[in-house]
Amino acid sequence: MPVHEDATHLELLVLEGAQAGLSWLTVLRRREGYRAAFARFDPQTVARFGPSDVERLVQDPGVIRHRGKLESAIHNARALLALAEEAGSFDLFVWERVGGVAIQGNRSALSELPASTPLSAALSKELRRRGFSFVGPTTCYSYLQAAGLAQDHLMSCHRWPALRG
Secondary structure (H helix, E strand, O other), X not given: OOOOOHHHHHHHHHHHHXXXXXXXXXXXXXXXXXXXXXXXXXXXXXXXXXXXXXXXXXXXXXXXXXXXXXXXXXXXXXXXXXXXXXXXXXXXHHHHOOOOOOEEOOOOOHHHOOOXXXXXXXXXXXXXXXXXXXXXXXXXXHHHHHOOOEEOOOOOXXXXXXXXX
């Protein structure tokens, strides 16, 4: 479903980055742990995390305890705030990439789902240019799907007619 809150955008970016190299189920099982550990993904709060917070997170069994991914989450909160300052909000920035309307995949089989797209590659490049990390093209495409910017529900999905509008 379409996301329009910067905290939710941050949450999805962090979770998608945490998933890199792991199963999505591994991350989903820790989602509540992430929400608790990262102050419900309030970008202002996460951006103020420092070295002691990283040490706390590395010891927290409720999150993926990969130091690089945890440091990236904090760094990405700071980058998100800088981008939001410039664009008005991260939400405005990212939805501008799709002209304000979710891309409709119109796919009939899971085998048709791409791992990345030209849009996710461009978004990845722009986010990395702006200081984000753990945002490769595949991660960005998964993020676009999770945030509702890319609607890849199969046409056979019971939700598909409602998502088409």
